[in-house]
Amino acid sequence: MDWINSIIQGILVGGLYALFAAGLSLIFGVMRLVNIAHGDLIILSAFLGLTISTSLNLHPFISLIVVIPIMAIFGYVLQRGILNKTLGNDILPPLLVTFGLSIIIQNSLLEIYTADPQKMNAGVIEVASLSLPGGLSIGWYPLIMFVISVLIIGILQFIFYKTALGRAFRATSDDQEIAQLMGLSKNHIFGLAMAISMVVVTIAGIFLGVRTSFDPAAGPSRLIFGFEAVIIGGLGNLWGTLIGGIILGVSQNIGAKINPGWQILAGHIAFIIVLAFRPKGLFHRIDG
């Protein structure tokens, strides 16, 4: 029973990992940019949520109403002000600029909030659980987190394939010059993609901040989890990314069950196995 329990917990946390990954994957899909600061942006939004919910005395989930617009505008401005200047044939500039950004965010958070771990308090929902037959019990919070994650991935999928904005994303991704000729502004489209990515990042950040404690240095490992979910699932396939996140979550929980020190390592090993035997990921890219 313990084992089944760990696997269920792993599946549920996998939804959160898929959220880490979805924002990363969206940006890469639209503009071939891998944002090294992605994990730090997740942590930044967790800290923003913490500050806003404690200073305005709001529930962390309600603070999303304030944090999401802030982060979305920040993303748009960041993209148009800095990141668009780095995009081109050379992969080095975007990589190094986002690496620099990562260091700036981490150390700014350290300067403002110190290195102490913080946590957001979401009240009773954190401990309430649902009893299932067979002695299993599932926490409401992980369950809600999972359901919302699946929902968000569904919404992203819808935006990408069924709306005018999604068409603009795909067109710019396929051929920037032709898309410009058709009257799309590349810089604006990229700005919007980053803004949407930041919306997903913010939701992931608040979920994370309620689930576990976080500190300014926690960003890089979130980037790595997201990245692993993307590669396990297969590039350019959001549902694959969800499965990738679940595989990662389950591996980590099984690893932790065997030996607490192996939790994170087990996730990396699952990633390495997939990379060795299915380098293109478990699922194929879907187009259109």
Add this chain to the structure above:
Amino acid sequence: MNKEYEILQSSKVSRASGFIAIFLIIFLFFAPWWAGRADIRLLSEIFLYLSLASLWNLLAGYCGLVSVGQQAFVGLGGYLLFALTIFSGFNPFAAILVSGILGALISLPVAFLIFRLRGAYFAIGTWVVAEVFRLSFAQIQSLGGGSGSSLPVGIVKSIASSKAMRESLTYWMILGLTVFILLSVYLILRSRRGIALIAIRDNELASQSLGINILRSKLFVYVVTAGLTTILGGLIFLQKLRISPDAAFNVNDWTAFVIFIVVIGGIGTIEGPIIGVLVFFILRETLADLGSIYLIMLGFVAIFVMIRAPKGIWGFVSSKYNIELFPLSRKLKEIKGE
């Protein structure tokens, strides 16, 4: 209209810089006689960073293999030094040389995995590998597990009995290795293989169509770099005498600073890392008291340079004055014409 040409690969400037380099090395060799202990430590650290930066520059600047996981090999070198001396009774310097070979061997299966990833995904893949190394070494209880361990006194004494002699020996090893690494990078890039690497850097598709085996060229550089970085890791922790997984596999210390050095100095040039390391240490010695503010400033400087002057300080100087201190390009000179 028959004209004869000769191919020149050196200039007055480069010959002069060669002589200056030789005098500088001799001068630095005698540092234990003219410098204090703190200065020797600082010089060692400068040389170690210069070596790490030159190797990273070879990887990223010439092969497009942008790694943010070189700390994997720095940490591996440190841990191999401890393991080989404590468990197998190696002399520390022998252990460091052996660990270089082991590092190169271990980099082969690593390359097999991460070479499947392209561009920026390759970068994050190297980071995952470094994390795997860190978490694995944290599981080895006989090397102190997560909290790390110190090099036993007996092993430290086996280098040399007096502290001054020990520090001088380590300094000479580091100086020697730095000269060796700079020279190797220079000679590799001047060789046939180096011309292939520069061609790959400038245009991967065109170089492939000229018959260059891209995978083999990149693999060669990756393995050589891994082996040498492992040796550097051994020397770094021979100086520190204490190791822990977090210090050994630290992404800031062994990769972020190194990237900063190369980017500021000028990526894709041999001179870049030398300029960059000087700028980095001048900034550090004057501003390090500011702590995290200093790191925030480094981040902003790196972003500014990458956007405004992507070729770095040396790229700016060399394009303005057309000079190379370590000449790689070849120039045609007319020697007889009618």
